[in-house]
Amino acid sequence: MSDLKLGRARPMSPHLTIYRLTMTMMMSMAHRVTGAALYLGTLLLAWFLIAASMNSATFAVASGFMHSWLGMLILFGFTWALMHHLLGGVRHALWDYGWGLDAPEREWLAIGTLAGGLGLTLVVWLIYGIWG
Amino acid sequence: MTEPSLRTSRRRFNYLGSAHSGTGDHAKMHLTSLALIPLAIAFMVMMLRLGAHDYNGVRNYLGHPGPTILMILFIGTGILHMQIGMKAIIDDYVHDHAIKDAALIANLFFCVALGVTCLYALVRIGLA
Numbered sequence: 001m002s003d004l005k006l007g008r009a010r011p012m013s014p015h016l017t018i019y020r021l022t023m024t025m026m027m028s029m030a031h032r033v034t035g036a037a038l039y040l041g042t043l044l045l046a047w048f049l050i051a052a053s054m055n056s057a058t059f060a061v062a063s064g065f066m067h068s069w070l071g072m073l074i075l076f077g078f079t080w081a082l083m084h085h086l087l088g089g090v091r092h093a094l095w096d097y098g099w100g101l102d103a104p105e106r107e108w109l110a111i112g113t114l115a116g117g118l119g120l121t122l123v124v125w126l127i128y129g130i131w132g
Numbered sequence: 133m134t135e136p137s138l139r140t141s142r143r144r145f146n147y148l149g150s151a152h153s154g155t156g157d158h159a160k161m162h163l164t165s166l167a168l169i170p171l172a173i174a175f176m177v178m179m180l181r182l183g184a185h186d187y188n189g190v191r192n193y194l195g196h197p198g199p200t201i202l203m204i205l206f207i208g209t210g211i212l213h214m215q216i217g218m219k220a221i222i223d224d225y226v227h228d229h230a231i232k233d234a235a236l237i238a239n240l241f242f243c244v245a246l247g248v249t250c251l252y253a254l255v256r257i258g259l260a
Binding site (some may be wrong): 032035036038039042043045046048049050052053056059060063066079082086089090092093096124127128131 | 162165166168169172173176180181182183184186187188190191194207210211214217218221246249250252253254256257260
């Protein structure tokens with residue numbers, strides 16, 4: 001990015017807002033958004049681990065929050081973000097090796113990421129429901 | 133290819149590109165992603181086990197070497213991965229130089245502090 005001040009406004013390249021929304025575009029955004037959400041979600045993991053390293057009263061506060069409806073909702077979102085981002089990463093890795101770049105494959109990979117992420121999230125919480 | 137060289141391909145492309153950075157970040161992102169596939173699955177399984185335990189159960193579970201080592205690997209790799217990821221987001225959306233520098237520094241400090249916090253907790257539980 002140059003700091004040069006030019007006499008008149010330069011033409012801008014087309015940006016997000018003028019394109020028709022496509023599946024691959026939305027999954028690209030979702031990959032970023034889930035990545036940023038996981039970034040913030042690590043605070044919860046740090047809180048959990050620090051609380052577990054201290055006494056049972058400190059742990060009870062963290063555990064109590066995480067088992068509350070708000071805590072469960074956040075953890076459910078965290079699970080989905082992790083699963084979606086994981087599959088999105090696999091998709092990007094496949095592209096890096098030159099596989100699946102044609103239109104039908106791109107579309108299937110995008111749909112697969114969305115459906116797979118949601119499916120895996122439900123599986124994880126189903127297992128939690130049975131174990132916990 | 134010109135002539136045989138002992139330099140690795142990573143070393144050859146590391147500072148290429150118009151900004152002389154970025155290819156290195158891409159390589160690190162690719163490598164950490166690869167490691168995070170099994171580590172994230174292991175993390176999910178461990179959290180499922182931990183979610184069903186009380187205080188003593190959690191400490192007992194994390195007291196074993198396996199879960200602790202996997203957790204340290206997941207957190208270490210994950211933090212490197214997310215530091216580069218957030219750097220890319222800042223590079224893309226923050227255009228003011230002063231704010232951008234501040235954001236990049238804050239990102240680095242946050243990631244290091246988070247990593248040290250988790251590592252401290254895991255070592256403390258593991259050695260208790």
